Amino acid sequence: MSHESVRVRFAPSPTGALHIGGVRTALYNYLFAKAHGGELLLRIEDTDSQRFVPGAEAYIIEALEWLGIRFDEGVSYGGDCGPYRQSERRDIYRKYVQQLLDAGKAYIAFDTPEELEEKRKTVANFQYDATTRTSMRNSLVLPREEVDALIAGGAQYVVRFLVTPDVEVEVDDMIRGRVTFNSSVLDDKVLYKSADDLPTYHLANIVDDHLMRITHVIRGEEWLPSAPLHVLLYEAFGWRDTMPRFAHLALLLKPEGNGKLSKRDGDRLGFPVFPLRWVDPKTGEVSSGYRESGYLPEAVVNFVALLGWNPGNDHEEVMSMDELIRYFRIEKCSKAGAKFDYEKGKWFNHHYIQTSSNERLAALLRPSLEAAGITFDADYVARAIALTKERAQTLPELEEQIAYFFTAPTAYDEKTVKKRWKEDSAAQLTELAALLATQPEDLPSEATEEVVKAWIEEKGYGLGAVMNCFRLALVGAAKGPHLFDITALLGRGETLQRLQRAIEVLG
Numbered sequence: 301m302s303h304e305s306v307r308v309r310f311a312p313s314p315t316g317a318l319h320i321g322g323v324r325t326a327l328y329n330y331l332f333a334k335a336h337g338g339e340l341l342l343r344i345e346d347t348d349s350q351r352f353v354p355g356a357e358a359y360i361i362e363a364l365e366w367l368g369i370r371f372d373e374g375v376s377y378g379g380d381c382g383p384y385r386q387s388e389r390r391d392i393y394r395k396y397v398q399q400l401l402d403a404g405k406a407y408i409a410f411d412t413p414e415e416l417e418e419k420r421k422t423v424a425n426f427q428y429d430a431t432t433r434t435s436m437r438n439s440l441v442l443p444r445e446e447v448d449a450l451i452a453g454g455a456q457y458v459v460r461f462l463v464t465p466d467v468e469v470e471v472d473d474m475i476r477g478r479v480t481f482n483s484s485v486l487d488d489k490v491l492y493k494s495a496d497d498l499p500t501y502h503l504a505n506i507v508d509d510h511l512m513r514i515t516h517v518i519r520g521e522e523w524l525p526s527a528p529l530h531v532l533l534y535e536a537f538g539w540r541d542t543m544p545r546f547a548h549l550a551l552l553l554k555p556e557g558n559g560k561l562s563k564r565d566g567d568r569l570g571f572p573v574f575p576l577r578w579v580d581p582k583t584g585e586v587s588s589g590y591r592e593s594g595y596l597p598e599a600v601v602n603f604v605a606l607l608g609w610n611p612g613n614d615h616e617e618v619m620s621m622d623e624l625i626r627y628f629r630i631e632k633c634s635k636a637g638a639k640f641d642y643e644k645g646k647w648f649n650h651h652y653i654q655t656s657s658n659e660r661l662a663a664l665l666r667p668s669l670e671a672a673g674i675t676f677d678a679d680y681v682a683r684a685i686a687l688t689k690e691r692a693q694t695l696p697e698l699e700e701q702i703a704y705f706f707t708a709p710t711a712y713d714e715k716t717v718k719k720r721w722k723e724d725s726a727a728q729l730t731e732l733a734a735l736l737a738t739q740p741e742d743l744p745s746e747a748t749e750e751v752v753k754a755w756i757e758e759k760g761y762g763l764g765a766v767m768n769c770f771r772l773a774l775v776g777a778a779k780g781p782h783l784f785d786i787t788a789l790l791g792r793g794e795t796l797q798r799l800q801r802a803i804e805v806l807g
């Protein structure tokens with residue numbers, strides 16, 4: 301690739317939980333950085349105090365950590381370009397705002413929110429720009445002394461960018477190619493507000509990308525309309541030569557494909573749209589997360605990576621983080637929106653559960669098993685998992701699959717009882733129990749199977765009849781893996797107890 305060293309950033313605003321689309325943006329930045337031997341920064345863009353949500357920053361950091369997306373610099377990581385939280389960089393921004401003012405590329409405006417509202421009401425499609433700015437209260441119109449006097453008197457003001465109308469602005473996008481905009485579509489964006497002595501997103505974003513030596517900006521499509529403004533800002537500062545290259549990622553769409561994926565789609569269709577569970581600090585509203593819903597981080601990463609990118613036809617879709625780094629190409633990202641195919645996410649999770657070690661899965665289930673009052677025996681749990689994981693798509697499903705290994709059934713599936721439990725069942729299971737009592741303590745699967753089957757044959761019992769009732773007694777239902785694998789794990793004592801109990805209860 302090129303000689304310049306790649307530096308990219310993920311720059312979320314802490315306005316709530318990190319949406320799965322934000323996870324994808326962070327992931328693509330990570331893959332891009334790693335693929336090019338570059339660096340990834342985490343910058344928190346918290347200049348909008350109105351939208352600041354406590355806890356959101358910590359949530360973002362924890363979520364990315366869980367997913368294995370590691371940063372080289374940034375909030376909670378440190379580095380030479382800090383502080384990485386924009387609210388701590390006021391002094392830096394002030395200087396750059398002044399630079400634009402001094403160069404006549406920005407101006408001071410005193411219009412109050414009420415005045416602006418009035419304009420919007422009376423002027424159709426009002427936009428603060430070349431056609432309207434001369435009829436507003438700003439330093440382009442007011443005499444210098446009046447501006448100074450207003451500021452000295454403590455009047456609130458904003459600094460606006462002076463956009464020259466009707467120039468073609470080109471945005472060179474790594475995914476979309478060249479996109480041109482006419483500057484007349486832009487308004488004179490607010491760059492700074494005296495009220496909180498903070499810049500707005502646009503100014504802080506550009507200044508920081510410059511100072512942090514960012515080479516590529518990979519972000520969501522919703523920022524594409526801001527890109528021409530950003531290009532003009534780079535020009536105004538004289539930073540055109542080191543301007544980062546852009547890549548705007550297509551939207552994530554609803555599973556049906558019509559419109560943008562929203563939190564409500566998740567609620568409606570029953571899947572998480574957040575990496576971790578999130579409790580809204582204001583409303584207390586709880587949103588589900590992939591982690592708490594029993595997804596493995598590598599499944600989420602693999603699934604999310606393929607929302608809008610794929611490694612080409614002759615490649616497997618299952619890819620580890622290292623493989624994703626190897627195959628990821630930003631130019632190969634789709635321009636069209638990517639449908640959020642939740643079923644695919646489940647498929648990946650099922651796959652990664654199968655390829656995970658039983659010990660790891662056991663450790664993941666431990667907190668929840670212990671919360672249910674089960675004494676955790678790592679080896680026993682791992683063996684139960686080995687027998688059942690084939691059927692599990694999520695960790696809670698896995699836990700449900702192994703439940704009867706810890707708790708003997710107290711009730712028996714009615715339908716199965718009706719169908720399988722016959723008049724002679726109790727007598728047969730009593731004989732079976734007597735037979736098993738003579739077998740070794742650990743009831744080795746194959747040997748026990750042989751003994752039991754020989755006994756059934758000798759007695760002329762129905763194989764199905766005995767086995768189904770046996771299973772009902774052990775599991776409480778007509779489900780589960782190979783019966784003699786179950787008895788081998790339960791052991792002789794527990795198996796006999798369960799037989800006894802079924803005989804008593806079902807009679």
Ligand code: GLU
Nearest residue numbers: 311312313345505519523
């Ligand atoms: N703070 C913006 C966000 O929340 C960053 C956009 C960008 O990456 O430039 O998405």
